[in-house]
Each structure stands twice: as structure tokens, then as C-alpha cells.
Amino acid sequence: MSGLLRFATAGSVDDGKSTLIGRLLYDSKSVFADQLEAVEKTSADRGDDYTNLALLTDGLRAEREQGITIDVAYRYFATPARTFIVADTPGHVQYTRNMVTGASTADVALVLVDARKGVIEQTRRHASLSALLRVPHVVLAVNKMDLVDFDEAVFDGIVKDFRDFAAKLNLPHVVAIPMAALQGDNIVNRSESTPWYDGPTLLDFLENVPVDTDHIGTLGARFPVQYVIRPMSVELPDYRGYAGTLATGMLKAGDEVVVLPSGRRTTVSAVETADGPLDLAVARQAVTVRLTDEVDVSRGDMIAAADDAPRSTQELEATICWMADAPLVPGRRLLMKHTTRTVKAIVSALLDTLDVTNLESGDATQLGLNDIGRVTIRTSSPVFVDDYNVDRATGAFVLIDEATGATVAAGMVGSTLGGNA
């Protein structure tokens, strides 16, 4: 089991998300004494009735003044079982952009619901975005159960609503937990107020959920070349190694590979690191690959399993989330960064838009800020892609405005919500 779990939180304003994370940090004893002291002092200064654990996660002055969260913030805590990286994504302004950002690297998405309000539009949005980004596991955190007297029927009703919606989404694994973050019920410690609930506490779940490593074994190797190492020194006049992070699959000396875009076939002669050669490299390892033949390989090329390579294409259909204020219109020219390859791209057509709150698709003449839609993209030179549904690493890209340098869209190759998009 991997020792590192990344999870993203999503909720609306006032769902108690910051309190929940603060509670997780506090009850798992991950809060330092001076941090707690600072929070206690601020709470007292503001006249709060209780120590406001939400203050543990509110970072910037403007946020504390307004009692809101502006940007994705990252938190760290560890238990003896695992280390956790939390992407805390705010639920209001820029919610889609922030949630998509947080979810892009998450193993688990935590969707918060206020037990008094149940499943609302924001909840459906968060569920859809989790599905869109292919987050492997979703936790439905039904918070503020204390305000509905820990009523099992209320919880069951919310869970049913959520599962009805999730069924349309291809959401792989959903677990629902009743909790009250303010007092800590079912966060780290099992609540005495929910005797009818026999599932895991939130921390139990996070410590034990398997991290999805299926893709390591099922797809051929994909190794985007980042950097060519050529010391050209007296000791190593002819050394040439291709440095990069193995995106998918496994790679070892002797493997037959194809180099894209040239299509040249060759064999891996060694997979090395500064600590010595590896018998086998697995996805996410940063390594240096050496090849048997002298072939022309540079940054942005991909070394892939000869019998199972990604497709090389200059036209692709993708689902994108638009993140810029000025709307996207067909014909727009942008840069596309996909793995280590950056190419010029034209959004040649908008196919449709997706309303993530009800999964209805609509006609697209333009995509506005936080809109999600399917597009066709043409590129100036080939990119080596898999559908995002099959491989998050080689199915993901960003679009960049060449003039301003801004990242304006997150893209996923293919129709990631399956038949519903």
C-alpha cells in the first residue's frame, strides 16, 4: 500500500470544509502548539464562542478578514499509516477552476454536504467534476449531522439522492460518512451519536483506501522525454541519456520501444538513476533511459512500448474546462502543453457544452469562464495521446494563451463522462 495519499476537498460556502480539515489536523495531532495558539488567539480576538479550527487552514489576510478561502491551499499531515497531501479547494468564486485543479492530482475527492441542505447544485457539480477528472474514489461527507439530531433517515435520504446522481456519472467508488466536524464526530474518532452507522470514520477510510495503481500494470510504457543528458566531459565523451518521469506502465533494459514522432524502433539498453541502474522502473519514477541504437531523440518526444504505444495525432476531440475571463470561440489559437511536449493548437470546433449540475448538453457557440465543453483541436505537430479515461497521464493537457502566458484551460482527451457527455 502506498504511503502517500492525495485528496481534494470540495464544498459550498459554509459547509464546514475548513473546519473539517482543521479537525482532521487537530485530532490526528498534526497541529503544532504554536499554530494552535495563534488560532486560539485569533478566535478570542474575533469573539468566537469556540476555538475556530477553520482558522488553521485560512491562509491569506483577505481570507481571514472575509472568512472565505480564495485559492487552492495545500495541507500536510501524517499518521503512522500514511502521509496525506490535502488540496483544499474553495467552494465559491472560481469553484470549478479550483476544484479541477485540486482534483487533477487527487486519489480521493471529498465532497461535503450540509445535512440540513442535502444534495444541492454545488454537490452535483463537485460529483461531476470528480468524475470528469477521473478521481478514483469519492467520499460523500454528510456534515453537520448534529444539526439534524444525527437522524439516520436524513443521512439515508441524502446518500440516496447522491447515488442516484452518481449512477449517471460512472463514478467508480463512493463511500458516504455521517459526521459533525465542529465536534469531531466520525472524523478521527468514532461518534457515539451515530450508533446506526457501522462504516469507517473519515480517517479510517483515508488510511486504508487502496491507491489506484492499476494503470501501472495494464498499459504499455509511456516515457515522455524531458531533457537530454549529454555531459560531453573527458570521462563521458559519448554518454547520452534521456531523462524523464515514466508516465505510465513499466520499463526495463531489453524492452523494445518505439520513439515518437519518428517511429524508429529500438531497444532500451539501461534504465538508470544517480543511485544506480534499475531492474525495473515503474510509473512516476524519475529516471534516465538509454537506448541501444543512436536515434534522434529530443525533449517532447516519447519513448513508448513498441507493441502498445499511444496514438500519434494532429487532431483530437477533448473535454475542456475553460478558465479564462474572456470566452473561448472557435478558431482560437493557443499553445497546448501535453506531457513534455508543447505545440501550437487551434480550437477548430466547439461540439457542445455540458451542464455539470444536471448533465445536460447544450449547443456551444462559445465557452465562458468555468464552462465545460467538448471541442476539436488541431495541432501544429503530432501529440501522443491516450484517452483520459484510460490514462490520466497521457490524456491530460493544458492550454496556454501565448500572449499573456496564462493557463486558460484544462483538457482531457476524449469524452471523459462516457455516454453522458
Added chain:
Amino acid sequence: MSVMELSQLDLLEAEGIHVMREVAAEFERPALLFSGGKDSIVMVKLAEKAFWPGKIPFPLVHVDTGHNFEEVLAFRDRRVAELGARLVVGLVQDDIDAGRVHEIPGGLRNPLQTTTLLRTIEENRFDAVFGGARRDEEKARAKERFFSFRDAFGQWDPKNQRPELWNLYNGKHNPGEHIRVFPLSNWTELDIWRYIVREEIAIPSIYYAHEREVFERDGMLLGVTAVSQPKPGETVTTRTVRYRTVGDASCTGAVASPAATPAEVLAEVAVTRLTERGATRADDRASEAAMEDRKKEGYF
């Protein structure tokens, strides 16, 4: 075939190496901020690994307050020589002498570093600058990207950051602007120590327990040096201490500790109840938003 599981340190190391290679490939004039502190030493280790068997393809930069621990300066020079790297030093004293900044009451020089850092970046036309900051250090840093855009004035605009998705980093910038890059973003203090132990990385001796003449001020133990002298009423005693961070010697406090080896420090860090900045950095105590303000102006 059984699939090898990567440990959390393996994953953090791989992520840091990935980020460094992206920068070396996409930028023309990167540089790495190297203070001789443990985080920047770990960063240099990652750079060594990332470009092995080649040399680190960018210079190391030290913004020198003049308020140094001697051991740290000696360590810096030794490490640079070992690596065969180029060292660029920006002296805060030069900016004081030129009248660009003025000494502030109390003698703290950390706040003055920003001017020197930005001048050094500008003079050398660096377009990417690696820093060893970690998101677990401080609240404002928790919102920092791996690739953090800085305008022509070196300023950070926390409300207008580029979304950073997957491991796709956007380094686009115009001439005069630059990107601060934080390869250790996801590391915690504990991870740093675990890595130092695992990789047997040498760090300056003041990180380990030693006897030192110290006096107490604002609940911190300050060493007696040229730049930190006791005021009347502050008593000097010899204690067994170590440093958790090494910065401006006039404001960096020591902690009483018997931990004399990497493993002993690791054990101590694992159970500690104070953040390293809260315990020993007077500059971060100035106000609750101290770091946020300094970052916006272009601080590390």
C-alpha cells in the same frame, strides 16, 4: 511480476527531480538559491540526481545578509567546490552601502534581502529561480504554486495565480518577468530530515547539538555572535543547543537539544510540538501576516 511500491520519499524525490528537469529544459537562465540551509542542501541533492552523470546545468545563488553563521558559509563553499558549480553571491551590504536599503532598528537583515535578491536576479537576467520553500512552513506558502509567476517588480499576486494541473507546469513569461520554482513544495520538515538520514546528506554542524554561549530573548535562545549581543539584563549561559533553521544569525534562535546525529534529530522532529519557524524565527513573529507581506514584495 510484482509491482514495486514507491515510498513517500521516493515520490517526493521524483516530483522534485521532474520539476527541476522541466525548468532546465524550458528556461534559458535558471539559478538555484543556495543558502547552506538544510532545505537548499536537499534541493541541491535533487539537482545533482536530476542531471547525473552530467553537472548541474545552472549556477547556485546566495543572497548574503552578512549575518552568517561561519559554519554555514564554510559549508557553502565546500559544497560548491565539490559540485564544480558556479556560485553567484548577492551581498545585502552592497545595497546598504549604495543606499538602496537602510539598516532597520534592531539590526534584522532578513527583510532587506528582497532588494538584493531582485537585484541579483535582474543583473544576471535569471528567468527561473529555484527556492527551497515548502508549503507546510507557513500559511501564505500553502497557496504557492510549484511555478510561481513574478512580475517585472518581482511581486507575487496570490489572487491571480495560474491554475496548476496534473504535473503540467506553465513557465511562460515575458522578458523581465521570472518564475520562482519550488521543487520541495510538497515536503514537510519531517520529510526533509528523513531524506537527510536516508541519503546520508551532509549539512552544517550547527544543525546538531553543540555547546554554545546563548542568551534568552523573546523566548528564543540567541547565540552570542558579532551581530547578536546580549542587552543589559540578558544573561549569557553555555547550553547544549542546535539550530532548526539557519538564517540571519541576528534573529535565528537555537533550541536546547541533545540531538547530535541525523537520526537523533529525526527522532526529535518526529515528536516536536512547535513549527520550525514559530520556534526560532523572530522575523515571522512580527505579525500574523508577516510572510504574506514579504512574499508579495518578492521575498523568497
